[in-house]
Amino acid sequence: MSTPSDLKYTKEHEWVKDNGDGTATIGITEFAQGELGDIVFVELEEPGFDFSQDDVFGTVEAVKTVSELFAPVDGEVVELNEELEDNPELVNDDPYGDGWMIKIKLSDASQLDSLLSADEYNELTS
Amino acid sequence: MLNKTPFHSIHEKLGGKLVDFAGFEMPVQYKGIKTEHAAVREAAGVFDVSHMGEFFISGPEALDLVQKVTVNDASKLTPGKAQYSCMCYEDGGIVDDLIVYKLYDENQYILVVNASNIEKDLAWINKNNTFDAEVYDNSPDTALLAVQGPKSVETLQKLTDLDLSSIGFYSFKMGSLAGMNGVVFSATGYTGEKGFELYFDKNQADPEAVWNAIFEAGEEFGIEACGLGARDTLRLEMGYALYGNDITKETHPLEARLGWITKFDKGDFVGKETLLKKKEAGINRQLVGFVLDDQRSIPRNGYEIMNEAGEQIGVVTSGTMSITLGKGIGMGYVEKAYTAEGSVINIAIRKKTAAAVVSKPPFIKK
Numbered sequence: 373m374s375t376p377s378d379l380k381y382t383k384e385h386e387w388v389k390d391n392g393d394g395t396a397t398i399g400i401t402e403f404a405q406g407e408l409g410d411i412v413f414v415e416l417e418e419p420g421f422d423f424s425q426d427d428v429f430g431t432v433e434a435v436k437t438v439s440e441l442f443a444p445v446d447g448e449v450v451e452l453n454e455e456l457e458d459n460p461e462l463v464n465d466d467p468y469g470d471g472w473m474i475k476i477k478l479s480d481a482s483q484l485d486s487l488l489s490a491d492e493y494n495e496l497t498s
Numbered sequence: 499m500l501n502k503t504p505f506h507s508i509h510e511k512l513g514g515k516l517v518d519f520a521g522f523e524m525p526v527q528y529k530g531i532k533t534e535h536a537a538v539r540e541a542a543g544v545f546d547v548s549h550m551g552e553f554f555i556s557g558p559e560a561l562d563l564v565q566k567v568t569v570n571d572a573s574k575l576t577p578g579k580a581q582y583s584c585m586c587y588e589d590g591g592i593v594d595d596l597i598v599y600k601l602y603d604e605n606q607y608i609l610v611v612n613a614s615n616i617e618k619d620l621a622w623i624n625k626n627n628t629f630d631a632e633v634y635d636n637s638p639d640t641a642l643l644a645v646q647g648p649k650s651v652e653t654l655q656k657l658t659d660l661d662l663s664s665i666g667f668y669s670f671k672m673g674s675l676a677g678m679n680g681v682v683f684s685a686t687g688y689t690g691e692k693g694f695e696l697y698f699d700k701n702q703a704d705p706e707a708v709w710n711a712i713f714e715a716g717e718e719f720g721i722e723a724c725g726l727g728a729r730d731t732l733r734l735e736m737g738y739a740l741y742g743n744d745i746t747k748e749t750h751p752l753e754a755r756l757g758w759i760t761k762f763d764k765g766d767f768v769g770k771e772t773l774l775k776k777k778e779a780g781i782n783r784q785l786v787g788f789v790l791d792d793q794r795s796i797p798r799n800g801y802e803i804m805n806e807a808g809e810q811i812g813v814v815t816s817g818t819m820s821i822t823l824g825k826g827i828g829m830g831y832v833e834k835a836y837t838a839e840g841s842v843i844n845i846a847i848r849k850k851t852a853a854a855v856v857s858k859p860p861f862i863k864k
Contacts, residue, residue: 406515409727410532412819413794431848433796435531435819436727464530 381493382444399472403497408434414456421449446479503548504641504705520614522549525725535821537722542647551616551637555607559629571764575600580668586769590750612741641700646693649719656715676711678703690736737859744815754785784837788854790826795852797828802846822862
């Protein structure tokens with residue numbers, strides 16, 4: 373199972389990409405999409421939504437089950453992946469690429485350091 | 499340590515996602531629920547349901563025992579026929595739902611029960627066995643495959659001398675399958691499609707060879723291995739009850755829309771008195787089906803059902819996105835005033851409520 377080494381991860385099976393400009397992109401991992409199965413829609417908070425670490429910022433409905441998305445760090449939503457509106461299966465097909473979910477403005481970029489590395493995440497899911 | 503069915507190594511080989519289900523390690527999906535669901539609706543799918551329980555009831559008073567513990571009238575069964583039924587406690591609560599088969603040998607029945615209830619059911623039947631009847635649990639030795647879908651009959655016909663088209667719904671015949679004798683071909687299922695449930699002695703056959711023969715025969719139709727996930731979406735589109743969700747010991751057959759199998763005129767059975775009283779007093783809630791507007795509102799077990807005024811009037815017992823309709827569908831118990839076809843109810847889904855319309859299953863017209 374691929375786990376890109378340039379991303380950070382959470383125990384809730386999300387990945388976080390530091391864009392280097394005070395923003396970060398967030399999605400769910402390959403492992404998470406596999407556990408959920410066929411995803412039928414993704415509901416996300418709108419741009420402007422302020423959140424703290426561990427707040428719920430969205431919900432993923434799969435055929436079999438529903439799962440909430442927890443914020444990995446503090447921030448504010450600046451952009452949604454609008455492609456997911458019509459093609460939620462992108463999360464299944466390409467979780468680290470076209471299946472990204474939200475882009476956020478980081479409140480405190482140093483919070484990223486406390487997230488899991490790819491190796492640490494792999495250990496969690498093995 | 500989880501139990502394994504005779505097809506366990508095949509599930510692993512196929513990359514099935516295995517989960518603990520009723521103490522068995524079972525595949526929840528292989529290629530994905532959508533693909534597997536579509537295969538059953540359009541072609542054919544194969545489910546390993548060997549985890550289910552099979553009890554042999556035999557002896558001079560076998561029928562008396564079956565009549566006492568089940569609510570349907572087993573005296574109406576002729577050899578080669580099966581009936582859907584359920585078992586109740588004295589208070590009318592449901593012990594389990596099951597299928598009763600009448601074999602060709604005199605005084606022989608088979609009860610097929612849910613995997614999660616095998617021990618409980620067996621204890622309950624034994625407790626009520628005041629008759630000259632023997633109860634034998636054959637579950638550990640029985641392999642069971644469900645082959646379902648519009649192409650399932652054509653697929654299986656290649657592998658047997660039986661004329662499968664001559665086996666009517668809820669009937670069965672014994673015959674050979676891919677060279678293996680003594681297979682029960684039962685025209686039953688949990689999907690709403692044509693198909694068979696195939697029972698055989700797991701020790702007599704090479705289960706892997708049987709599985710492979712079926713897949714070879716069905717290859718031209720696009721046959722797929724199907725897991726518990728698709729089994730659930732398929733049964734829910736038909737509005738078939740699932741024990742543990744839609745029917746439990748807290749629910750009784752009359753409110754669960756199982757009045758059609760509850761035969762008060764057949765003589766005595768466990769739960770009859772209470773159920774008659776409930777019937778006379780009037781049923782105050784009922785299991786209904788409902789459909790939502792779109793696939794963005796998916797009901798799930800445990801969600802509250804509200805009326806227009808925002809008062810709770812019921813609870814969802816099963817829900818999913820219908821893969822055929824692309825809409826949320828579900829079943830749940832609601833107060834009597836909201837059970838009529840077309841009634842508008844609201845499902846509380848997280849922070850919002852979604853309107854749903856009460857609709858008599860099946861949700862897909864076949």
